């Protein structure tokens with residue numbers, strides 16, 4: 525039995541990091557903005573379309589970028605901020621289907637098969653999503669619509685920036701035939717050279733080449749290329765598993781009784797868990813503390829907070845409160861674990877109300893955490909951490 529064709533949308537933010545920088549600093553609009561360096565080993569991670577005119581593109585060494593575009597505005601990456609914007613975008617995608625497969629912070633596949641009655645055709649839905657990202661986030665996203673992941677991804681790249689390309693069912697081969705082989709994902713310069721030696725310049729040329737020749741020349745990649753050139757791609761869109769909890773635990777080298785040391789270990793756990801929550805773009809409502817003693821007797825205590833959090837300090841304070849309900853300090857402690865549960869996406873967390881003191885404080889803490897994550901991203905993991913952990 526023939527299965528009905530799938531409807532897949534590939535969404536890809538335009539020059540994402542550079543666009544976020546321009547969003548946060550409108551004075552950069554229309555200028556060659558180049559984001560890179562820092563932890564990303566001295567290469568360009570994003571270039572605005574103005575910078576691309578000077579031959580600057582991602583993965584180019586920063587030195588080369590500076591030579592090609594001396595008037596460029598060079599900025600270090602602010603990963604924490606990009607993750608925050610990414611969470612907003614992914615939240616928009618998830619309004620239409622649970623089948624969202626993020627490929628990176630700024631790219632995702634959506635399987636919208638069967639949503640026509642609710643949201644119109646896949647092409648209409650792609651237009652709706654593009655408009656929502658523009659109005660709600662202030663950035664442009666290009667989209668490709670097709671019956672497979674491969675074709676949707678190739679399509680989203682055809683009319684960048686701010687473009688929408690639809691490959692209708694039945695027109696897949698016509699769409700692929702004239703495209704240069706470089707349009708196929710996974711074809712780098714080495715493969716391209718090999719294929720050019722075989723006289724292959726377009727995907728159409730590739731499709732005509734016998735698969736045996738491709739496999740002899742390129743091994744496994746040859747059979748992928750053969751299928752890809754025919755537009756064959758059966759891979760399903762795989763939604764990210766929903767994270768239910770984030771936790772860390774520590775078995776100590778020797779059992780601990782001293783409460784000062786126990787609290788210090790708890791703080792270290794809180795810092796780790798809070799950071800992992802922020803990396804995943806979620807905040808937790810419930811905190812669980814696990815303690816295990818020298819005799820392997822184990823207890824768990826939990827607390828549900830008034831507001832969701834991804835804050836080191838809040839997690840630590842909640843953990844300290846739970847610690848008073850355990851035998852820690854009275855019985856040698858062998859292991860301690862801190863788990864955050866009941867997770868909400870940060871994008872869905874209620875924005876701070878300006879006149880509410882507590883919300884204001886939480887919002888300030890969020891901004892501080894963002895700044896800390898950013899510095900740790902730029903300069904290496906543990907540049908900033910609570911002073912009590914310094915001698916760890």
Ligand SMILES: [Mg+2]
Nearest residue numbers: 536537538630
């Ligand atoms: Mg992109």
